[in-house]
Amino acid sequence: MPNVAVIGGGCAGLAAASRLAEHHVPVTLFEAGRQLGGRARSISWKGQTLDNGQHILLGAYSETLRQIRLSGVTEQDCFLRLPLQLIMQDAFKLSACPMLPAPLHILLAMLTAQGLSSGERLAAVRFMLWLRLKKFRLPADLPLGQFLSARRQPVRLVKLLWEPLCLAALNTPLNRASAQVFLNVLRDSFAGAKADSDLLLPKTDLSNLIAQPLADYIEHHGGRVRTNAMISAVRKTGTGFCLGDADGTEHAFSHVVLAMSPFRLVDLIQGIPALGDTSRQVAQFVYQPIYTIYLQFPAHVTLPSPMTGLADAVCQWVFDRGVLYGQHGLLAVVISAEGEHQKLTQHDLGILVQEELQHAFPGLPQALWFKVIAEKRATFACTAGLDRPGYTTALPNLYIAGDYVAGDYPATIEGAMRSGRQCAEAIISSQHQEHLR
């Protein structure tokens, strides 16, 4: 029977450990922080529970939804599920038609989108039909901006539809983002079952949505979850691996899943010569920020829609946490990827965001307070042709999991969960093969 260590208690590590626990494989998860969840976790601020970043999920996130169900959380309780709807305040509105089957629900939404000319609408539909014909596969990856111009997508359509979707999904500027990864997301969300294109807006904080229920599940199924447990060294031994923690204690395991973010992985594996190629691959990654600005207004303040985009503004999306979480008067603004806003102090950024909101929603009063959370390395930049490492390594029984591991998805909860599950499946199937011998 293997004895598995998972290092890292973010979505990837939790998904790997829960899948192993589901199959009764002994597993210990080590998390360096005092809290699980990694880049998808909650924080406390002024008596409120906020998230380190406002997250949204899609109906196509099948592995995430499976994990959430497995942990006993009911989808209806924790998500507001909305048929795809993209609203750019005073500029653009696209709403999927719930009465029509897929993909007509999206095609008609494009044909009736408000704020586009008829030429722009037709260009969007022609593009989607062409992508379906090509099965959403490109012969070679290229930057999304370049691909959209080659497919003659009008500038306004790019600005109002494709660029906001690219930033939200890939957190990478359009002129560098991978067209192929963008198409993978479009394929799964716009060209699958109708429910796949739904927006899933969390109604509960991220720790209660993902990390805590999965940790409880792992422990109820015989696994161990250790927080404040930073692993500082991994060494190959004759029979498996020896992990060293910060106290100098050593732990022996037959299999290891390294489920930390790529920049932490580099530190941990640099002393393992066999992993030189993985180390070099990951060292080439660059990172992109995501800023979330929470603004508390008086409790009566509410927006016309739970999620609204702002065109021609630094603010990209604003979420009404009153409608979603019952946090009345609290708005969360998201700014994905790099930009001029990074040059501002947090105070000046908060003021600018407030002014933009007041311009977009006339009558909005002064905020009572605001808080800026800047995640400077929120995700790896998902650029065209990026060489992402696979989940297996040069050392048998040593795997890597995380949102950056090679796969169809950009840095998302779903990408992380899928990669964690993939590592767990590999361990489970190697165990079956051992039995058969």
Ligand SMILES: Cc1cc2nc3c(=O)[nH]c(=O)nc-3n(C[C@H](O)[C@H](O)[C@H](O)COP(=O)(O)OP(=O)(O)OC[C@H]3O[C@@H](n4cnc5c(N)ncnc54)[C@H](O)[C@@H]3O)c2cc1C
């Ligand atoms: C602000 C923000 C907004 C986002 N919005 C969205 C969104 O809307 N939708 C979406 O799908 N995704 C979103 N993402 C991305 C998503 O959160 C990540 O892709 C996902 O959480 C990554 O999970 P992970 O397990 O791969 O890595 P991480 O979450 O980074 O987990 C790695 C864990 O390993 C731990 N660790 C590191 N080193 C060690 C060590 N030596 N020993 C033990 N533990 C260690 C870390 O403490 C961490 O908890 C967002 C991310 C951010 C930051």
